[in-house]
Amino acid sequence: MAAGGATVGESQLQRIIRDLHEAVSELAKEYRESGEPITDDSTNLHKFSYKLEYLLQFDQKEKTTFLGTKKDYWDYFNDCIAKIKGANDGIRFVKSITELKTSLGKGRAFIRYSLVHQRLADTLQQCLMNQRVTSDWYYARSPFLKPHLSVDIISHLYELNEVQFDVASRGHDLDASWPTFARRTLGSANSPAHLWKPPSRTSSINSLASSYSQQAPEFPSSPDYGQNLLNDLNESLPACMEDVSAVEDLRLELDQSELKQRELLGKVQQLGEEAAELRRVVVELQGQLDVSLAAQEAQQGLHGELKALRWREETLSRELETLRQEEKSREAQQVSLQQKLTTAEERNIELMAKMDSVLNEKGHQAASYFDSAQKIHDLLDRLKEAEKGKMEAVAEVDEKRKQSERLEDELRVKEAAAKDGESKLGKETSNLQRQLQDLQRSFEEKDKEVEEAKQREKEDKEKMEKKVGVLKKSLEEEVTALTEQLMQKESELISSCKALKDLEAKNQSLTTEKDKLNTSLSELDGSIKEQAMKIEDYKMQLKRNEEEEQDTVKAALSRMQADLKNVHGQIGELEKNLGASRKNEASLQEELQAKVHQLESKEEDFVELQSKIKALEAKEKELEAAKADLETTCAKQTEMIELVTSEKNSIKKTQLERSTVQAKESQEVSRKLTVAEGQLEVTMNEVSKLQAEVLDLRVHLARSDEVKVKAQAQLEVTEAQRDELRTLTEQLQSQLEALNKKHVNELMECKKKEEAITNQRDREVAAHAELSISAAALREELSTLKAENDRLVLENNETRDGLHRANTEMAELGMTICKLNAEKEASTEHWGANAAKTEELMKEVQQLKETMEELQVENGKLKEELIQKNTLPGTVKELQKQLEKTKNQVKTIKDSSREEIEGLKFQMSSESMNSEVLVKVSQNLQTSQKLCENLEQKLNMTEADQKTQLIKMTAEIDDLNRTKTNLEERLIELIKDKDALWQKSDALEFEQKLRAEERWWLVDKEATNCLDCQSQFTWLLRRHHCRLCGRIFCYYCSNNFVMTKQSGKKERCCKDCYTQHSAVEERFTDAELSPSDVQPPPPGAGPQGVGDVTPDEEQVPTVQDSEIHLLKSGEITMDVPLSLDDISQFVDGSKELFIKSSCYSTISVVVGDSGPSISWIFSSEPKSISFSVVYRELMDTPVEQSKVLIPLTRCNSHKEKIQGQLKVRHPGLYTLIFDNSFSRFISKKVSYHLTMEKPVIYDGSDCP
Structure with missing residues (x-):
């Protein structure tokens, strides 16, 4: 895992160096393109x-000052360059800035100084040439200690010597x-470039101090009163500074030696x-x-006593x-792992909270910068007070001269003391x-001894592991043999x-x-009852013995799951129990045989009693019958004994068959167990991979906060992670060993009983399910963490x-405020226009009120029309009633006609009369049927008309409600715009007054050079x-003219004022234009001549937010999904598409x-509509990833038909958008026709 962490660190370092190279090339490109x-x-x-700051802090040693403040790369630069003349200008410049308090801020200021003076690569190369200091400040993983990486970094930094930087030295x-x-x-005199001075060729700090006193914008014409004082101080400072730096170097070396000694002692420990x-x-x-050998000896002495068994049972419990406690501890470990995951998630949340807080702080900073721009006017007022303070400063300078003379005397005394201290420190450093x-x-000798001891221990470990493996194999073979013996004994049991x-x-x-015989044999009743009671007692004893044996067997089987040692002990106990049970069986069989003998003796007694009772004639028949019954029962008993013996033999055969089946099943179970072990190993590998990915995620999160995370913190985090990984690996190894032991115990159980096999299968399935679920x-957690990480990025x-x-906008706002102060004429000219516009807006408001009333x-x-139309259902009901009446009339007519026909059949005999009546009746029927059909058609038409009218009325009501709300919102917006315009006009008046009061002019003597191009003024x-x-x-830098209010004509101004004035005019004119003033494009602006547009060749504008914003947040009326087959089936006619307002x-x-x-x-009807085409690769892709092929364009499609064509180069979803969001009141209808043309592929069939 440590090697994995090292590779991760190297890959991260290489990625940072690549990013640095890209940043350098992009800076050079930006300078070449802009020229500024x-x-x-x-x-x-x-x-x-x-x-660059990350590389300077990467793998840096943690150092502190005597007061405990942390050192950074500024101190490294100071140690390397402070004593080199010509290269230490930046060091002295940074030391002169009193605003910087920390070492990190000073290092950043030094980097900015080197960039402005194009000396960054040279200074870094001089630092790296001092290998002693660099190795003292960085560990071995630093890129500055690797020659190939350091050369690569410096060679790319030399490209920045051709780039000019304009960054401020102060104010940040x-x-x-x-x-x-x-x-x-x-003004351009206050620009950041004028606050930097080129590096001087002297070793004094006089030039720097004088330049800063001259360039301060608050004192443009103040003389340099402290010149002589600084010269005197600078002559005496270098010797003292060199002595103090030498003392500090010696103390640093002492501290470093002590730290190294402590580190080496810690390593030895x-x-x-x-x-x-x-x-x-x-x-x-x-x-x-030793335990395994003791177990083997215990196997040899299996036959022990019952007391030892009981004692062993207690130990097993x-x-x-x-x-169980170990299982609980494992569960606690799993809970701890889950807690670690939760803590990682909580860290992510905390990082998000920190990011939000940083963003809020930066927002407050931006607001404070905006306020500072407003406070510039107050500072200008304070300039006059500062000029008064100058005079007081002159008096203070005289006092400081006197103090400087005193300091010189003290410095001489301290120089003598410093020389004595140097001699003493030199001796001490040599001894140290x-x-x-x-x-x-x-320490090197001890390291060698420790490495040799480690190698010996490794060899001993390997030997011991081999011995343990051999012993395990032998023990497993013995266990299998014992299990087979146990199976046989169990079958016999x-x-x-x-x-x-x-x-x-x-x-x-x-x-x-026997109970039946008791009635006849009263004397034998007692003896038979006693025998029955004894038999029942024996039965109870047998049952108890069996239950006890079963309990002991079950307890032994359940306890064998712990370890191989316990398994061997349980096997011995079971065999002892089996021997005891055999003894019990033998004793029971002997008791049964004794009872059989007793029964036979009693039968003989019974025969003797029968011979004695023969004298009794009345009872002879009963005794003979009883005797016959007893004989029959004896015969039955003998038959039953034979049956029992046959059943015994059959049971033995079945048990042998079962043992074979069990052996096969145990083999299958062992195979499944091996598969489960393989799956466990796979899951453990996945867990390790997941842990590695979690570590990667943590590293990515740490990268997002690169400015605050320091090198020592990263080292501590990596060491903690390494320790955690070691503990995790040890835990996993212990878990694997425990699982192996469990599997061995389960194999033993499988070979003992079928019930144990089923239980083991259930357990394995549950464990596998739990592992798969976990x-x-x-x-899933990993995927969510990755998604969260991407989302966070x-x-x-x-x-x-x-x-x-926001920062750029705030800066621009500050610029516009300053520019608006300079612009009086534009505001005064637009006042009248604003008043006229307000009057026009009031007129529009009145017109809108009139339209509202209409x-x-x-x-x-x-x-009212709705109310009238609501009465339509009543008329429909009346028509339905009339229909029912007509139907009833038709039915009555039919009935009457039938009756008349029957009457005519009976009354009229002539066929002519019958035919005429039939014709008339059929005609009447047809007419009535036609009437019914016409009435039904009218009913359907009225219902359809009613539905359509209801739909139209609801749509019109919705449109009216929308227009009402839109008009109200428009009224509110107009009122707000009116208030804003008045406020702006008041602010402009106030700012122009301030501007007129605060204007100041430079005297000709104050400027000897042009403030823009720096060219010297001559005749x-x-x-x-x-x-x-x-x-x-000069003439060239002020050759710009602007209209001013004072003179009413064009006046000369500089480039900055001219750009500010033009920007203010453009923004003011843009701000005055209302949204209603924007005119639609000309009729030819639509996509009438759209050519082949593809996702690869689209000409998308720089901002495509309007189409994507419309798809995300707009309200859709209809979405018509089509395919190429649907387009190919389009007829010559067109289809309609309805679009609501907005x-x-x-x-x-x-x-x-x-x-x-x-x-x-x-x-489109009745007015124009906007059209656009958007492409997406899949239906599921988010809207943000869609590509705009044709941007939203306003088409005059109500005047002429708009045609267009799109050539498909990539499969996907092409969406034609008809936008009516600009129309707040009018709904529109689009009639469209689509066609599809496939390319003709030439196959060469027309060739001869």
Whole structure:
């Protein structure tokens, strides 16, 4: 498992290096394409900084200062470069930033400094050349200690020397995280690029301090009062700094040596513990061998006493309890594993909560940035107060000069003390280095001894395992032999029990016969009763003995499931019980024979009594009859004994057959057990795989929080996981051994009884089912965890994108606020237009009210028509009554006609009269039938008309209700827009006033260079003021003109003010336009000439959210599913598709093969409609993964028919969307016609 963890770490490291390479290439590409420096808004820069920081912290040794604060890669850079002149400019620059408090923030600032000055690859290469420091700061797994990886990283970083970066040196909280957006201000002098200075060629810090004092935006024209003071300090600082750094290096080496010593001692202790554990294992194995040998000796002495049996029964019961406790402990282990899974899920939930909290914090930060943009005006007011503070600062500078002189004296004293300390520390370090070398040698020798001891122990282990395997095989063979003997003895027991039962039945019959004789033989009654009582006692004893024997056998069989040792003991006990039962059988048989002899003696006594009673003539006949009866019973008894013996023989044969059948079944059961063991091994492998996948998931979750997770935490997590895996493997091995023992015991039970075989089968089936259920549950949990992980990754990406968008939007809002402050004229010009628009909106509101009143009147009329139409069922009922009356009349007419015909037959004899009457009656019948049919048709027509009218009325009522609600919502929106416009106009007035008050101008002497291109002003290159921001530029950087309100004409301005002014004008005009002002496209804008469109060649716009949003959240009226066969069966006519207002309808075409082309022709009534085509691979694929082939376009299909064609290149689901969501009041009807053309494949049949 440790090797698996190492491979996972190496693969992760290689993936991070690949991501770093991709980020570098993307940064270079972005710079080449845009031609502008890379800012903090770049997502590629974010990715690069995170990946580089991960590599710098990967496998880094944990170090702390004397105060306990943790060190990071900043301290590594400081140790490597701080003393190198020319390369330590970045170190001194970062140290001068007082905003940075932590080592991590300083390291980030140093990386940003190196990127701006294009020296990142050079500095990292200089650090890696110092192998002593790098090996002191990193472990062996670090990429910086592997030459091929370090060379690869540095070679890719050299590509960044051609890329320019424009990132801010201050203003970001680098201690918390990397910046995610660029800070923007009004002027170009405050841009981030001007806060960085190129690296100096001197070793003093004077240039850095003077540059910062000159470039502070709050003090544009302040002189440098502390110049001489800083020069004096910088001359005395380097010597002290070098002495202090040397002392710190020595102390660090001492700490490192102590840490190494502790680590080596801990390793020695661990090795000693492992050796003790191995010795314990050897002792346990020897104990097992001794126990197995003792079991063999116990097998030889199987015949013991009954007291020993009872004692062994008690021990077996105790062992049973211990086994139950072990089962409980195993169940507890399973519960603990489940708890671990639940804890992993809880960790996922906690990570999600942390992500949400981080997102909320970033949202608050964005809000605070927005507030800070509003507070800029307050800061400008404070500028005047700061100028007053300058004068006070001058007085403080004089005081600080005096303090500096005092400090110089103190520094000289400390230098002398530091030199003495250096000499002492040098001696101490030499002594410590010698001690370290001695310790390392001793530890290397101990490591070698430990490795040799491990190899010896491994060899001993292998020998012991071989011996144990041989002993196991011998024991198993002996157990099989004993089980066969047991089976034979059990068969004999069963046969003897059956014989005893038969004898009991015979004894009962004999007792009944003896009761009959008691009436005749009063003297023999007592003796016969005593014998019967004795026989019953013997029966009870036999039953008790049998029950006791059965109980002992069952108890022995159940207890044999624990271990092989218990099995051997139980076998001995069973054999002893069998011997006792045999003795009991022999004693019982002897008792039966004695009783038979007693009966024979009593019969002889009976004969003697008969001879004595012959004198009694009255009783002679009765005695002779009784004698005859006794003789018959004796004959019967002899026959019964013969039958019993024959039955004994048959039972023995059946038992032999059963034993053979049982042997076969036991073989089958053993095969099944082997299969079950194989399945168990498979499940255990799956469990290990699942555990590995769970570990991978944990690693993926740890990657999502890369900024906060440090190298030492990752090491601790991996060590804890390794320990857990070791414990799990040990537990699984113990479980496997226990299962093997259980299977052996079950095999023994299978060979003993058929009932035990059935029980074992049930148990095995249950265990297999549980294992399959648990495996399925684990797989489901794994799939859910993977899905959750993917969902978390997607959500994380979405949240990052959303954060980035929110940050950019907040920055843009800040820019627009600053720009709106500069724009007076546009707002004043649009005031009049806004007032006119508000008047127009009021007029529209009045018109809408009038239309509402008209609609209410029409609603009343429609309700009246409804009431009239509701009366229609009454008329229908009346018509039905008339129908029934006519039917009754027809029936009466039929009856009367029949009666008349019969009367005429009897009265009229002439055939002519009969024929005329018949013709008239038939005519009357036909007319009545026609009337009935016409009435039924009218009824059906009226019912159909009523239904259609009801449907139309309900649809119209729904449309009216919708129009009413839409009009109300429109009214509310118009009122809100009106309020918003007034608020905006007030805010614009206020901001313009502030802008007019806060405008300030630069004096010509304050600027010697252009603030944009940095070119120096000469008598040829003149100065020009920007009329909006008041700053000074050259002619080329201020060659832009904008209309201003003060002069009413175009004035000169800089590039930044010009872009801001144009952006404000565009946004203001866009904001003023209402949704109703948007005009539909021209008539030719529809997809009339759509060519071959395929999923591979689609020309999808950058944003396809409208079609997907419509399919997800829109309301559908109809969905017509079609196939190619349905399209091929289209007739020349067209079909209709109804679309409600604010809804859409679709036609879904399922295409199984590529090649055919689908054409469509459609028109709409009463107005235009939007049309689109969307493709999905399968019906089950989510809507988000669909591809837009034709985007939503407004078609004037109410004026002319729209034609189009689509060529199918991939099978799937093609959806034609007819959208009416833009129409809130009008429902529409589309008549469409679809055709399908298959490609003609040339097969060469026309060739000669």
